[in-house]
Amino acid sequence: MRERQELFFPLDNSAIFMAAIAGRKGPFVYQFYVDLRHPVVLPALERAVERLFPRFPYLFVRLRRGVFWQYLEPLDKPPQVERLPPAPGLSMGSISRKGLLRIYVRGHRIACEFHHAITDGTGAITFLKALVVEYCRQLGIGQEVDPQILAGIPQPEETVDPAEYEDSYNRYFRPGPPVPETLPPAFVIPGWRMRFGYRETIGTIPLEPLLSYCRGKKVSITEFLVAVHIATLQDLYTALPAKKQRKSKKIISVQVPVNLRKIYPSRTLRNFFLFVAPYIDLRLGFWSFEEILKRVHHQMQLGLEEKELVRQIKRNVGGERNPFNRLVVLPIKLLVLKLINALIGVGSYSGSLSNIGSIEVPPPFDAEIERFSFLTSRAHKTGANIGVCSFKETLYIIIGSTVGEVEFERLFFRRLASCSLPVTVLMERYGGNE
Amino acid sequence: MNLRYCPACGVFVRATDLQCPLCGKPTIEGGTVQEGEKLPEQPPIVSGREVSATGNSDPYGEMKNLSRGEKRFIVVELLSVFSGIAVVVTLLVDLFTSHRIGWSLYALFGIIAFWLMVNIPLLLYRHPWIVVAILVPSLPLLVFIFDVLDGKITWFLPFGFPITILTELSLVLTGLFIGIMKRKGLNIFAVLLLGATLFCVGLEGILSLNFQGRLLFSWSVVVALSCVPMAGILFYLHYRIMHQASLRKLFRL
Numbered sequence: 046m047r048e049r050q051e052l053f054f055p056l057d058n059s060a061i062f063m064a065a066i067a068g069r070k071g072p073f074v075y076q077f078y079v080d081l082r083h084p085v086v087l088p089a090l091e092r093a094v095e096r097l098f099p100r101f102p103y104l105f106v107r108l109r110r111g112v113f114w115q116y117l118e119p120l121d122k123p124p125q126v127e128r129l130p131p132a133p134g135l136s137m138g139s140i141s142r143k144g145l146l147r148i149y150v151r152g153h154r155i156a157c158e159f160h161h162a163i164t165d166g167t168g169a170i171t172f173l174k175a176l177v178v179e180y181c182r183q184l185g186i187g188q189e190v191d192p193q194i195l196a197g198i199p200q201p202e203e204t205v206d207p208a209e210y211e212d213s214y215n216r217y218f219r220p221g222p223p224v225p226e227t228l229p230p231a232f233v234i235p236g237w238r239m240r241f242g243y244r245e246t247i248g249t250i251p252l253e254p255l256l257s258y259c260r261g262k263k264v265s266i267t268e269f270l271v272a273v274h275i276a277t278l279q280d281l282y283t284a285l286p287a288k289k290q291r292k293s294k295k296i297i298s299v300q301v302p303v304n305l306r307k308i309y310p311s312r313t314l315r316n317f318f319l320f321v322a323p324y325i326d327l328r329l330g331f332w333s334f335e336e337i338l339k340r341v342h343h344q345m346q347l348g349l350e351e352k353e354l355v356r357q358i359k360r361n362v363g364g365e366r367n368p369f370n371r372l373v374v375l376p377i378k379l380l381v382l383k384l385i386n387a388l389i390g391v392g393s394y395s396g397s398l399s400n401i402g403s404i405e406v407p408p409p410f411d412a413e414i415e416r417f418s419f420l421t422s423r424a425h426k427t428g429a430n431i432g433v434c435s436f437k438e439t440l441y442i443i444i445g446s447t448v449g450e451v452e453f454e455r456l457f458f459r460r461l462a463s464c465s466l467p468v469t470v471l472m473e474r475y476g477g478n479e
Numbered sequence: 480m481n482l483r484y485c486p487a488c489g490v491f492v493r494a495t496d497l498q499c500p501l502c503g504k505p506t507i508e509g510g511t512v513q514e515g516e517k518l519p520e521q522p523p524i525v526s527g528r529e530v531s532a533t534g535n536s537d538p539y540g541e542m543k544n545l546s547r548g549e550k551r552f553i554v555v556e557l558l559s560v561f562s563g564i565a566v567v568v569t570l571l572v573d574l575f576t577s578h579r580i581g582w583s584l585y586a587l588f589g590i591i592a593f594w595l596m597v598n599i600p601l602l603l604y605r606h607p608w609i610v611v612a613i614l615v616p617s618l619p620l621l622v623f624i625f626d627v628l629d630g631k632i633t634w635f636l637p638f639g640f641p642i643t644i645l646t647e648l649s650l651v652l653t654g655l656f657i658g659i660m661k662r663k664g665l666n667i668f669a670v671l672l673l674g675a676t677l678f679c680v681g682l683e684g685i686l687s688l689n690f691q692g693r694l695l696f697s698w699s700v701v702v703a704l705s706c707v708p709m710a711g712i713l714f715y716l717h718y719r720i721m722h723q724a725s726l727r728k729l730f731r732l
Binding site: 084110112113128372 | 484488489490491492493500501502719727728729730731732
């Protein structure tokens with residue numbers, strides 16, 4: 046018990062920034078959820094959470110303030126499973142007593158909300174898979190499954206590997222490289238933003254036709270979807286009246302999170318990602334979709350090079366390691382980080398597209414699952430962000446939006462459909478009647 | 480397995496949950512879990528605490544198994560026995576050496592005062608206001624008895640009574656504030672400092688009124704000037720910084 050009281054986790058580099066600038070307009074709270082084939086059995090889920098609680102001490106944490114840095118402190122007891130709130134992804138508050146991972150349930154759905162200060166999409170989906178598997182086992186499903194089959198899905202009886210909570214940014218920091226250039230302010234989706242409401246628009250595409258389309262274009266699925274995202278934003282820009290066009294920013298740039306575990310041999314389940322930001326400059330004229338696709342492909346390839354990524358690590362981690370910066374007391378650090386964000390932060394991007402990739406759960410557990418999905422964090426500045434994941438033979442594209450009008454979603458899916466892809470769209474609105 | 484179902488949340492809950500633990504609305508009967516599915520066995524609940532399924536096999540666990548109330552009662556019993564022995568021994572020594580009961584009466588009332596102050600709160604732990612109602616009149620009464628043991632009232636009215644009341648007031652206020660604090664830590668020390676300040680200021684006031692005939696504050700002001708800012712710093716550290724954290728966490732560079 047004493048050991049647990051003394052246990053704490055320093056924030057990783059991304060978490061330092063996100064914990065500092067999180068607020069109502071950008072809470073950095075995202076939701077992963079799974080829709081099951083049957084209504085959730087609450088006692089079994091509560092027991093699964095209880096069993097996994099000691100296995101993920103670095104996720105069941107709350108944010109605390111020290112003199113120089115914020116840190117994560119493990120919770121004393123597992124969080125209570127709550128009813129799915131009407132408005133997802135609301136701010137958890139700068140210092141939250143409840144913890145930064147919350148588990149919700151309603152009907153067939155188990156949803157986990159994560160603050161980005163504790164983990165990224167990889168850590169989140171790893172936890173959700175572990176939760177679903179343990180939930181099924183509590184119901185008596187898959188108890189005889191060979192542990193080898195469950196490799197990669199943490200089990201409650203396993204001990205916690207310190208590699209799971211290491212700060213990999215610091216591990217792969219190199220002091221030499223020059224920092225990357227900053228982008229000018231970017232165009233964002235025009236229109237008013239809902240204060241509490243959040244709209245989730247899910248598009249599903251069978252993987253096979255999508256893969257063959259992308260193969261034909263010699264691009265990856267992510268590159269293709271980023272190109273669609275940029276082209277949609279360009280359509281919105283073009284549809285603006287001439288006066289508004291003149292006043293709008295001329296760069297369209299989409300942030301694409303890169304899972305650094307695929308580049309560095311890290312097993313961390315905390316944040317370990319950086320961004321590649323393909324962009325077009327509207328001052329160069331109208332871009333055809335083919336041009337955008339080609340440009341995105343090459344920019345992504347360049348951005349994914351280790352030498353490029355290490356420049357970002359240098360920029361981000363360098364400041365954290367600077368002895369002078371370390372001695373600055375926390376309130377001043379928070380103020381400076383907020384200022385940096387206001388000046389060169391989210392303003393440089395028009396939106397983000399996060400592709401989690403294929404989510405795999407072994408049988409017999411997969412038979413209990415209808416689909417996985419995730420809702421990106423609200424971002425008032427950009428308005429709408431896109432999450433992508435695939436389960437079994439279907440790709441799910443989820444647009445989370447606080448924009449009052451649905452024009453962006455309409456244009457985005459219309460463009461996908463225009464590529465002869467069979468898109469099915471489903472929309473859910475949460476909270477707010479704004 | 481039979482379960483209940485919450486139509487509002489759309490989830491199955493335990494058969495014993497007549498209201499949904501998520502939304503509080505009434506649940507309905509008729510839920511069933513699929514073939515092959517079962518609910519987890521819940522550990523038995525004993526006296527509000529969960530016990531392990533294997534039972535308690537700790538050979539040293541008897542004392543641990545006692546409830547807090549039982550432990551408090553044992554402390555009261557021990558203190559009563561020791562106090563009784565101390566009273567008897569003191570009286571006997573006084574009788575043996577002086578052949579009468581004289582100084583031992585002071586010791587006797589001292590022990591009674593100690594017994595009251597320690598045991599009444601232990602016995603009436605859940606009823607703090609009854610503790611206050613018993614101790615507040617008891618202590619001035621004991622002080623009064625101390626004064627009249629020599630046959631005349633001398634210091635009780637100018638000093639004994641007001642200082643006892645001041646002590647009680649400081650203790651009750653300090654205890655009250657500590658009691659209502661939700662999260663305890665450095666804030667306890669801050670309240671103790673403020674309580675001590677109140678006591679010092681009051682004490683100097685009582686002494687100056689009796690010796691100089693008017694209120695004069697000198698050393699107690701120095702105490703207040705030292706303790707009040709220190710209490711402020713402790714409150715700040717507790718509520719803004721520490722949150723019960725260790726220094727290793729707080730001052731990590």
